[in-house]
Amino acid sequence: MAQTNYNDLEALKIAIRIEKRGEAFYSRATSLTSNKDTKAMLEELSVQEADHASTFQKIYNELSEKKHEFDDLYLYEPEVAAYLRAMGQAAVFPSDERLKEIMEHVVDIKEVLKIGVQAEKDSILFYTEMIINARYVEAKDAFRKLLKEEKKHLIDLQTKLNSYIYKS
Structure with missing residues (x-):
């Protein structure tokens, strides 16, 4: 399979799922800190992730309406869809089930910030x-x-993480 043979619609669906998972992660993480600045940052990240999902959904809907213009030879190829799903599942934010499990074991905000940094990367x-x-x-x-x-999110999270690391 050539690397360029993948489906933009499938990629957008994965991006929507990633952003929704990010929203859920940051939303749940706000309860793990009493620091007002950190809480505000996590709440803002949650809102931004929701906005990203909405943006991708809008573009997905627009491109879906233009399906007839797509090259049907590569549209929804099983190998292509599997490749993109694997990328989306293996990386970025955890699934809802995994998120519950992770959040039960997170002991402090530094762990949340580390997870956020890696997810943004x-x-x-x-x-x-x-x-x-x-x-x-x-x-x-x-x-x-x-x-x-996402690069701005990474910088914000890393800066906040550094402030906690250097305080302790």
Whole structure:
């Protein structure tokens, strides 16, 4: 399978799922800190992840309406869909079931921030791959926009994590 033979619609569905998982993660994480600044940052990240999911959903809906313009030879190839699903499942934010399990064992906000940092790094890799391989301008533009925001999330989380590490 050539690396460029994948489905932009499938990639957008995965991106929607990633962003919804991010929203759930940051939303649940707010209860683990009493620090107002950290709580506000996590709440804002949750809102931004929800906005990202909404953005991707809108683009997905627009591209779905243009399905007839897609190259049917690569659309929904089983290998392609499996590859993208594996990327989405293996990386970024945990599934709902796994999130419950993780949050039960998280003892402090530093752990939450470390998980967030790694998830943002993984999302940066995923969106970079999508920019490189997306065939449709709308999809590429959305991935570029979100890539910039994910980089900002990474910086914010790492800065906050560093402030906790250097306090202790």
